[in-house]
Amino acid sequence: MSQVCEWEPGTPYGAGAVVVYQGVTYKIIQPHTSEPGWEPPNTPALWGRMEQPAPGFQQQQGGGYNPGYIQPQPPSQPQYQSPPPPGPPQGGYGGDEKRWDQHQTQQVDIHHEERKKNWWDLDDHRKKQLEIGGGLVAGLAAVGAGYYAYHEHNKTEEEKKAMVWGLQNWLQEAEARKRQFYERGPSGPATWILSEGGQVPKNALPVGQQNGETLFVCRGFYEGGIQIGKVSPAFQKGAVVGYGFKEVSLPKYEVLVGDPHALRWVDARGRLNVQSLGARPVEGGREKDGTPLFVARVQHDNNVIPGKVSEKLDGACSACPI
Structure with missing residues (x-):
């Protein structure tokens, strides 16, 4: 039986979790890591109110919400x-x-x-x-x-x-x-593979390092575009992309896997000119307006961080170390 605790932000809640918030008992619907503002009464897709109070806690009377649990389907x-x-x-x-x-x-x-x-x-x-x-x-x-x-x-x-x-x-x-x-094998030297929760698939291409941890390049949907970022099993919140001068955590993302001997890094400075590279860059995503984004990496202090570059950016952009 799961231990019943008071709900707290910044806490991973898995399947079967039961919490108490303001005297009301809630059972988890969707596993997640809580954040400020995600209190159980405000997130009906994450928590369902239980009719019976948890032992040792007093159930509030009246008010609140009481959503039904997910109905079984074929x-x-x-x-x-x-x-x-x-x-x-x-x-x-x-x-x-x-x-x-x-x-x-x-x-x-x-x-x-x-x-x-x-x-x-x-x-x-x-x-x-x-x-x-x-x-x-x-x-x-x-x-x-x-x-x-x-x-x-x-x-x-x-x-x-x-x-x-x-x-x-x-x-x-x-x-x-x-x-x-997974059914037919790779169709080229590099493939994007869907993952989540900080997991990194086998044969993921190492792109850099941060504080001694290996970083892999990832991409995910954000604000109408497909943004490029970083992921590591050491990250608690999954993948991280840089957008609008801030870091954004994405629970679902794709990781670049492939043959490291079939790819090479090309030095570049300033705004990207694809024609002058002498090689075909790995396209990783797109901005909201459709502008293609390509995989890059940059030196940041003693770290090497994966990021994005395009013909509209003045240089490579990355999610800064966290």
Whole structure:
């Protein structure tokens, strides 16, 4: 039986965890590492309130929320827990239709070619079909309740939908790449492999070092683009990318694996000129506007840090040591 403790930020909570917050007992729904602002009453996709108080604690009477637990589904049907934002729903379609961010299962088909489209390029009729049919549910589950509720509150509803749509389409592509790699083997000298939670796949390419720890290059979806960063099993929060002069932790990311003898580093300074390199750089991602990003590494004090470079940046950018 799991030990019952008071909820605290900065704490890893795994499957079966039970906590007490303000006298109310909660059981975990989605394993995660807590952060300030992710209190159980505010994150219904992470915690479910229990009817019975934990031994030694007094249950508060009345008020609060009491969400239902995830309903079982047939094994062939994927199950997602959609994290609705806190507070009363705003907007919606009216009537008995669910809001786009309150679905738990996807009931609408999305064609492979359609996933390559930007949310803004879809017509209004198709957008509504996706919203009503749970077409954004996989992206919502990947974003996570805490991130969605607390980091995206300044975005409009359409901006949130565009972000979630882009994230889940990248995840679909990443899962397909990973599946093909393990079924058919590598198709080139380097391949991006989906991972999470600080894990690094076998044959990952070492790119640098930080405080004596080996760093590997990774990439992940953030703010409408695919950003390049660093990952190490020593990192507690998974992968880290630099964006907007700050470090951002990503729970799901891809790691570059391949043959180190088939790749080489090329010295460069200032703004990248691909034609002058004399070699084909490894493309790792793209900015929100579609600008390609290439894998780079930079010297930072006594550390060597992986990062990104493009023809629009004045030099290489990386996530600084943490």
